[in-house]
Amino acid sequence: MAENVQDIKRRIKSVNSTKQITHAMEMVASAKLRKSRELAEKRYPYFEAMIVSMGHIVERTGKSKNVFMNQRDVKKTAYIVITGDKGLAGGYNGNVCKRVESHLKSKENAVLYTIGSRGRDHFRNRDYNIQGEYLGISENPDFFNAKKISAGIMEAYENGEFDEVYLVYTRFLSTISQHPYLMKLLPLDAEGLKPKKKFEEAAEKKSLTGMIYEPDPESLLEYLIPNYIANTLYGAMIESAASEQGARRTAMESATKNANEMIDELTLQYNRVRQAAITQEISEIVSGADALS
Amino acid sequence: MASTFKLKIISPTGVFYEGETERIVVRGTEGEFAVLPNHIPFTTTLALGTFNIIMGDGTKKYGTLLGGIATINSDETIILTDAAEWPEDIDIERAREARERALQRLKDSKYDADRAEVALQRAIIRISTKERK
Numbered sequence: 001m002a003e004n005v006q007d008i009k010r011r012i013k014s015v016n017s018t019k020q021i022t023h024a025m026e027m028v029a030s031a032k033l034r035k036s037r038e039l040a041e042k043r044y045p046y047f048e049a050m051i052v053s054m055g056h057i058v059e060r061t062g063k064s065k066n067v068f069m070n071q072r073d074v075k076k077t078a079y080i081v082i083t084g085d086k087g088l089a090g091g092y093n094g095n096v097c098k099r100v101e102s103h104l105k106s107k108e109n110a111v112l113y114t115i116g117s118r119g120r121d122h123f124r125n126r127d128y129n130i131q132g133e134y135l136g137i138s139e140n141p142d143f144f145n146a147k148k149i150s151a152g153i154m155e156a157y158e159n160g161e162f163d164e165v166y167l168v169y170t171r172f173l174s175t176i177s178q179h180p181y182l183m184k185l186l187p188l189d190a191e192g193l194k195p196k197k198k199f200e201e202a203a204e205k206k207s208l209t210g211m212i213y214e215p216d217p218e219s220l221l222e223y224l225i226p227n228y229i230a231n232t233l234y235g236a237m238i239e240s241a242a243s244e245q246g247a248r249r250t251a252m253e254s255a256t257k258n259a260n261e262m263i264d265e266l267t268l269q270y271n272r273v274r275q276a277a278i279t280q281e282i283s284e285i286v287s288g289a290d291a292l293s
Numbered sequence: 294m295a296s297t298f299k300l301k302i303i304s305p306t307g308v309f310y311e312g313e314t315e316r317i318v319v320r321g322t323e324g325e326f327a328v329l330p331n332h333i334p335f336t337t338t339l340a341l342g343t344f345n346i347i348m349g350d351g352t353k354k355y356g357t358l359l360g361g362i363a364t365i366n367s368d369e370t371i372i373l374t375d376a377a378e379w380p381e382d383i384d385i386e387r388a389r390e391a392r393e394r395a396l397q398r399l400k401d402s403k404y405d406a407d408r409a410e411v412a413l414q415r416a417i418i419r420i421s422t423k424e425r426k
């Protein structure tokens with residue numbers, strides 16, 4: 001036999017230690033996943049309430065003069081790409097990058113903002129125009145960071161550096177299923193913000209039309225829009241973080257499973273080789289004894 | 294017992310306060326105002342400042358409310374804020390450091406004066422809330 005007992009033993013040991021690592025990573029990913037989901041739940045009430053007030057104001061003001069709500073001719077497009085800082089998460093990082101590339105019309109007219117080093121490396125190697133890169137924040141998203149990033153992007157948008165902004169992140173569907181997702185962030189779609197259900201209850205309608213806005217609806221929008229953008233980004237960051245952990249967990253789970261299968265196979269092989277060696281030794285002894293007698 | 298209204302204070306990191314409330318005084322960008330039950334429908338932006346609240350059970354409390362928007366309906370008031378804190382949540386050391394840093398940055402033209410100004414205001418409000426007896 002080609003392999004001897006020692007070699008197989010060594011391989012079993014090495015696969016076993018890899019298994020321990022992947023198993024530990026799986027555990028860590030599960031714990032982090034739980035944390036990300038808690039964050040997502042905490043963010044929800046604010047976002048919900050904000051959408052409602054924005055919807056009301058947009059309904060009241062009709063067409064807003066706000067720069068973030070008006071469509072303009074698209075010459076340049078910005079993408080905010082959210083990936084992780086670490087690999088070993090299955091197709092998590094790659095899928096997001098692929099989604100961006102499939103949507104891009106031309107390399108020259110695209111400006112990228114990358115959150116997470118994986119996405120940055122991917123696009124830097126392919127000579128894309130990366131305007132901003134944010135590292136070390138994708139695992140623990142916080143609102144402050146989201147606000148800083150979105151403020152920079154909104155300023156650039158206002159200055160006409162690009163004419164639309166897309167947000168690309170990974171949607172968290174379940175612990176085992178995540179999908180790359182692309183959404184338009186700017187300009188805002190005023191129609192989409194209007195409350196879905198019409199106000200049928202007279203009381204609600206009355207309270208809405210009687211609403212006093214101070215200083216005026218436009219200035220309220222000026223406050224709400226940056227917060228809406230920051231919060232959407234924050235939500236996307238949280239969801240991406242959860243997806244990353246979910247993807248890593250699944251990847252590590254299958255890695256652990258594969259390692260187990262490999263160990264089983266190797267153990268079987270090890271026993272066979274050992275058995276063969278013993279059988280051979282016995283027959284050698286027997287034939288030796290035969291020769292003596 | 295005095296009449297009450299529903300109040301919700303929500304920040305991006307979670308629901309800060311939710312419950313029946315007798316009165317809340319907050320600082321809007323157009324000046325301080327109080328909300329009592331059956332207030333007229335009213336929406337306004339909030340300045341950086343403090344709030345005083347009398348809860349449904351009569352407890353009086355105060356805290357910081359750093360910017361936001363308040364939507365008041367006759368039976369329910371929702372305050373969306375960038376940050377809200379009770380005095381016990383304020384990290385006084387951090388606030389003092391932030392004040393020093395902001396003061397330094399105001400002197401240095403390298404930094405954005407507006408942002409330093411806002412940071413200074415936040416720090417001052419936090420410190421004064423913490424030290425209020």
